[in-house]
Amino acid sequence: xxxxxxxxxxxxxxxxxxxxxxxxxxxxxxxxxxxxxxxxxxxxxxxxxxxxxxxxxxxxxxxxxxxxxxxxxxxxxxxxxxxxxxxxxxxxxxxxxxxxxxxxxxxxxxxxxxxxxxxxxxxxxxxxxxxxxxxxxxxxxxxxxxxxx
Amino acid sequence: xxxxxxxxxxxxxxxxxxxxxxxxxxxxxxxxxxxxxxxxxxxxxxxxxxxxxxxxxxxxxxxxxxxxxxxxxxxxxxxxxxxxxxxxxxxxxxxxxxxxxxxxxxxxxxxxxxxxxxxxxxxxxxxxxxxxxxxxxxxxxxxxxxxxxxxxxxxxxxxxxxxxxxxxxxxx
Numbered sequence: 557x558x559x560x561x562x563x564x565x566x567x568x569x570x571x572x573x574x575x576x577x578x579x580x581x582x583x584x585x586x587x588x589x590x591x592x593x594x595x596x597x598x599x600x601x602x603x604x605x606x607x608x609x610x611x612x613x614x615x616x617x618x619x620x621x622x623x624x625x626x627x628x629x630x631x632x633x634x635x636x637x638x639x640x641x642x643x644x645x646x647x648x649x650x651x652x653x654x655x656x657x658x659x660x661x662x663x664x665x666x667x668x669x670x671x672x673x674x675x676x677x678x679x680x681x682x683x684x685x686x687x688x689x690x691x692x693x694x695x696x697x698x699x700x701x702x703x704x705x
Numbered sequence: 706x707x708x709x710x711x712x713x714x715x716x717x718x719x720x721x722x723x724x725x726x727x728x729x730x731x732x733x734x735x736x737x738x739x740x741x742x743x744x745x746x747x748x749x750x751x752x753x754x755x756x757x758x759x760x761x762x763x764x765x766x767x768x769x770x771x772x773x774x775x776x777x778x779x780x781x782x783x784x785x786x787x788x789x790x791x792x793x794x795x796x797x798x799x800x801x802x803x804x805x806x807x808x809x810x811x812x813x814x815x816x817x818x819x820x821x822x823x824x825x826x827x828x829x830x831x832x833x834x835x836x837x838x839x840x841x842x843x844x845x846x847x848x849x850x851x852x853x854x855x856x857x858x859x860x861x862x863x864x865x866x867x868x869x870x871x872x873x874x875x876x877x
Contacts, residue, residue, distance in 0.1 A: 636739050637875040639795065642746040646867065649750030657758035665765055 580693045588686040594679030598659075604672040608662055612676060615655035616683055622647040623691070655680050745870030749863040753788065756859030757781065763852030773849035777835055780853055784828040784860040790821030792867055825861055832857035 599607045626644035656677060663673035707726045737744075760781050767773040794814045797803040801811035809817065832854045840850030 635876055637742045639876065642742050642871060645743055645746040646750040646753070649747045650754040653751055653754040653758065657754070657761070661758070661762050661765055664762060 580689075584686055584689050584693070587682055587689070591679045591682030591686060594675050594682060598668075598672040598675030598679065601672070604669055606668050606672070608667055609659055609672060609676040612655045612658055612680060615651050615658070616687070619648055619651045619655075619684070619687060620691070622651075652680075652684055655684070739875065742871040742875050745866055749867035749870065752859045752863035752866065756856040756863070757785075759852050759859070760856040763849045767846075767849050772846065773852075774839070777839075777849070777853050780828045780832045780835065781856045781860065783824050784857050784864075787821050787824035787828065788860060788864045788867070790817060791825065791864055793821075794818050796873055825864060829857050829861050 595609065595612065598604060598609050622644035626638075626640045630638050630640045659668065659673045659676040659680075662668045663670050668676075708723060711721065711723050711726045760778070763773055764778075794817055795803065798814040799811065799818055836847075836850035836854040840847045
């Protein structure tokens with residue numbers, strides 16, 4: 557039997573390279589799915605059955621927006637920070653706090669049960685860590701290397 | 706061991722403190738000086754919005770006006786207005802160092818900041834008055850009064866951290 561040629565190894569190498577570069581994307585997608593699963597469990601389990609916690613999806617969607625607005629508004633990337641960027645951090649933090657506050661208030665007035673609240677809070681934590689991961693990995697700007705993809 | 710040595714020194718030099726040789730463990734991984742503004746912004750955001758959600762919680766749990774008079778929301782609104790007024794002017798504008806003079810110049814910036822701080826302190830004092838005047842001294846459930854007070858106190862500390870916790874040198 558002939559020894560493996562270089563052309564045979566190249567196919568395997570391509571697959572291995574793809575695995576390495578895609579691992580961040582796959583891992584983040586997985587954690588995002590886990591977070592959404594927690595949220596849906598908090599709504600859809602037999603014990604709970606109330607769908608009010610889905611309103612935190614609004615907070616998930618709007619949480620990256622201040623960052624993008626600040627990035628668009630001030631294009632000077634040589635400064636370490638800027639007033640606009642800090643205001644964006646302020647509002648993003650506010651959106652995250654609100655996503656945690658809403659289920660707690662819903663549970664305090666017994667619109668949802670505390671178990672559902674706990675699941676929604678866990679889902680919140682996972683989703684926001686996922687979004688943060690996306691920004692850390694893919695948000696580096698023009699000089700990021702292709703290995704992140 | 707270091708604390709023991711320091712204690713030994715104390716017995717010879719009675720004025721030395723026993724933590725004189727104590728040093729925090731060094732963490733060189735993150736440059737905190739560059740991140741100072743971001744950390745201050747995040748902490749201020751957490752405090753500000755926690756204050757608002759405490760008030761929203763009180764308003765939801767105590768919906769009747771006899772329990773939480775709807776006029777008490779005014780304190781939080783004025784605190785928020787004061788937050789944005791105080792943080793709208795940069796320290797450079799107040800000193801007169803800034804190249805762009807804005808609409809009002811240095812004196813205008815100082816007047817704006819003054820009015821902002823007046824509103825902030827006024828709201829804080831009003832919230833304390835509401836807590837003690839309308840809740841503690843009456844024979845009612847005190848939680849809504851505490852909520853008004855904590856909302857304004859948290860917004861006040863958030864303003865201080867956002868205003869004074871950031872350094873403008875990182876903007877250049």
